[in-house]
Amino acid sequence: MFLENTFETAGLSAKLSYINFKKEKTYKLLKPAVKDQELTNLITLVATKKDRVAFGNLFKLVGPRIKGYLMKLGSNDIVAEDLLQEVMLTVWRKSETFDRSKAAVSTWLFTIARNKRIDLLRKEIRPQLDPNDPMLTPNQEEPADEKYSANQESVKITDAINMLPDEQAKLIKMTYYEDKSHSIIADELNMPLGTVKSRIRLASTRLKKLLEGHLHD
Amino acid sequence: MIKHHIHPEILMAYAAGKTSPSVSLIVASHITLCSECRKGVESFENLGGKLLEDSDPVEINSSSLESILGKLDNIELDDQFDEPTDKVNSFKNIPxxxxxxxxxxxxxxxxxxxxxxxxxxxxxxxxxxxxxxxxxxxxxxxxxxxxxxxxxxxxxxxxxxxxxxxxxxxxxxxxxxxxxxxxxxxxxxxxxxxxxxxxxxxxxxxxxxxxxxxxxxxxx
Structure with a gap:
């Protein structure tokens, strides 16, 4: 059947990109995300031309990781697929709002996946910053040589995480990856709740400084 | 000049999508007024993006792309009927x-x-x-x-x-x-x-x- 063939082709591409991702993984913490430019180009094509081929390629490149992320947060295969579909439909709808001068593609996708999860899975309201609010205070002035660059940002984050003690890095990752309360994390790590709380506080404070470029604080 | 900020662990939890609706409301309101904490949230969202990039990829169902492409036409139709956003109160000094x-x-x-x-x-x-x-x-x-x-x-x-x-x-x-x-x-x-x-x-x-x-x- 025609459709089945198409499915197989899509499956094969997903497998191929899976292999590519695996290959890259060894370097991942050492080198910047080389694909950001490629992803940005695809999103631009979707935004300006509603280009379905570009959209399909984008899906093949980012879909497996978004699904992996959602499953790490506890969704089963079916739920993760549904959420992934919703994420990609939002990407299609909102592609014009992606601002490459402000954030990496991965950040944009992360915020969409996060919001869809809250909205559809937890069925909760998520009050969000209104970027058009007249009350919004101006951004802090950035020095001219610190203009946003997705690659530099990616290096900075990798460095920051690598500079944290293992245990703190682990707690940070648990905050993002696992839908668990502090008390469940405390049980799993066999630590008192107060210790978990104070270490997350310590780790996030340190990380914020590192991410903002205060390497020696 | 804002002197009292929201703790980094709350900004991080907000960026990671872990805060309750009420806590999200107060964080979103504060970062409207406080560029420093807004920058903190952006940094933690960048970290989320990086961790997303770092997630182990999971194979996608072979029918997935086809099914999404099939929904795009409906979306374009839906969007034509999008109502303008609901009435917005505006109070001086309230985000x-x-x-x-x-x-x-x-x-x-x-x-x-x-x-x-x-x-x-x-x-x-x-x-x-x-x-x-x-x-x-x-x-x-x-x-x-x-x-x-x-x-x-x-x-x-x-x-x-x-x-x-x-x-x-x-x-x-x-x-x-x-x-x-x-x-x-x-x-x-x-x-x-x-x-x-x-x-x-x-x-x-x-x-x-x-x-x-x-x-x-x-x-x-």
Missing amino acids: SVLSKYLPDTDILTDEWKKSIGGIKYFDIDLGDFKQNTHARMLSIPPGRKLPHHGHESQELTLVLEGGFSDENGSYNAGDVAIEDENNIHTPVSDPSEGCVCLVVYEGKLKFKGLFGPILNILNK
């Missing part, structure tokens, strides 16, 4: 993320409930009562001393107009005061302007002062 949850009136506190001592309040229901988290707007007349109270858990207060001071310092528009179970404080509102603030608290407030027992009953 729009917050004002849309307030009663639509000419004067901010017109439909708020009256409490003792000229205090007015309005409870915002974001559906997280059952998680024991509450969001409440408070309007306190000038120079009013609030009863000495402690907390079962964490309390965040964002000042929107006027200010207050307590044992820990003074707080003006945009500042956030964070109290936890170890603190008992006695806030006093600004002697000339009073204070309008958003308070988000987990558990119940425990009033310790003379009127404590009555306030505790009013507070359910």
